[in-house]
Structures are given as structure tokens and as C-alpha cells.
Amino acid sequence: MPEEPESSPAEGNTRATVLLCDDDEGVRAVVSRMLEQAGYHVALADSAQAAIEQARAVRPSVILMDLTMPGTPGEAAMMSLKARPETRGIPVIVFSGREPSERAADPQQVVDWVQKPVDPKRLLSALERALNLRRGKQ
Numbered sequence: 001m002p003e004e005p006e007s008s009p010a011e012g013n014t015r016a017t018v019l020l021c022d023d024d025e026g027v028r029a030v031v032s033r034m035l036e037q038a039g040y041h042v043a044l045a046d047s048a049q050a051a052i053e054q055a056r057a058v059r060p061s062v063i064l065m066d067l068t069m070p071g072t073p074g075e076a077a078m079m080s081l082k083a084r085p086e087t088r089g090i091p092v093i094v095f096s097g098r099e100p101s102e103r104a105a106d107p108q109q110v111v112d113w114v115q116k117p118v119d120p121k122r123l124l125s126a127l128e129r130a131l132n133l134r135r136g137k138q
Contacts, residue, residue, distance in 0.1 A: 016131055017041045019060035021051035021077070022095065023069040027116070031064070031095075034120055040127070048077035055087045062130040064095040064114070064123075078109050091130035095123075 018040045022028050025046070032042040043058045045051035048065075049072055055063060063081070067074035074094070081087040091111040094100075100113040111133055112126040 015039065015041050016061035016127075017043055017058060018127065019043045019045060019051060019054055019058060019063045019090075020095070021045040021048065021054075021064065021069075021074065022066040023047060024066075027066075031118060031123075034118070034123070035127075038124055048072035048074055051077050052080050052087075055081055055090060056084070059086070060090060061134065062111075062127055063090055063092045065092050067094060067096045067098060082109050089134070091134050093126050093130055 018035055020028055020032055020035070020042055021044075022031070023046055028044050028046070032044060035042045043054050043060055045054045048069055051063065051065065051074075054060075065074045065078060074096075078092055081090065081092070092109060094110050094113045095116065095118075096113070097116040099115070111130040114123050114126050
């Protein structure tokens with residue numbers, strides 16, 4: 001089980017919404033608890049289709065997307081999200097057990113790649129980077 005994060009979202013990120021899309025209920029539970037403790041609001045999706053629906057309904061600040069799910073793969077969900085005007089600007093972080101060198105996702109569609117099992121500091125750093133990019137800070 002990953003250790004608890006020691007930091008909270010940077011100034012201005014308090015209660016940013018993270019859409020966590022993963023088909024593993026245990027992963028969703030652990031990671032959502034970790035993110036909530038770090039000050040984020042978390043919306044959950046257990047499939048790529050649910051992630052598309054949630055992103056349209058919730059308009060999260062950032063999306064954590066698992067690539068390997070039953071049914072529609074995460075790559076297809078990302079393509080669909082980037083094709084829709086209302087979700088195109090939401091940064092996506094790949095959240096996967098795959099190595100980054102095994103990328104099937106278009107690098108132009110993803111802000112970062114966080115590998116499972118999750119390193120809390122790495123995840124929080126990726127989220128901060130995605131939120132800063134969304135705000136236009138580099």
C-alpha cells in the first residue's frame with residue numbers, strides 16, 4: 001500500500017477536481033483517498049465510457065486515465081475527449097501499469113505518465129504540473 005502524501009495542493013489548487021478512471025475498485029479507493037487527503041476533490045469512473053460521461057458532466061481540472069480497461073481502452077477515451085470542444089482542454093495524465101516506453105497514447109494528448117504502483121509524490125507532482133499547464137503557467 002502506498003504511503004500517504006505529505007503535501008497538499010499548491011496555492012490555488014485547493015479542491016481542484018481530479019477524474020480518476022480505473023477499472024480496479026481497490027486502486028480507485030486507495031488513490032482517491034490519497035488525493036482527497038492532499039486536498040483534491042475526486043470524481044470516479046470505472047470504464048473509459050464512464051470517464052467520457054463524467055468528464056462532460058463534471059468538467060474536472062485534470063483526468064487520470066488508465067489505459068488498460070475492459071471494453072473501450074483508455075487511448076480511445078482520450079481521443080474522444082480531445083475531439084470534443086467541452087473536454088478538449090482538460091489535461092490528461094496516463095495512470096498505468098505499462099512502462100512509458102510502451103505508449104500507445106499520442107504524446108500530444110497526455111501531460112504526464114504516472115506508473116502503477118503509484119508513488120504519491122510522483123502523482124502529486126504530475127497533478128501540479130497538469131494544473132499549472134491548464135492555467136498557462138509553465
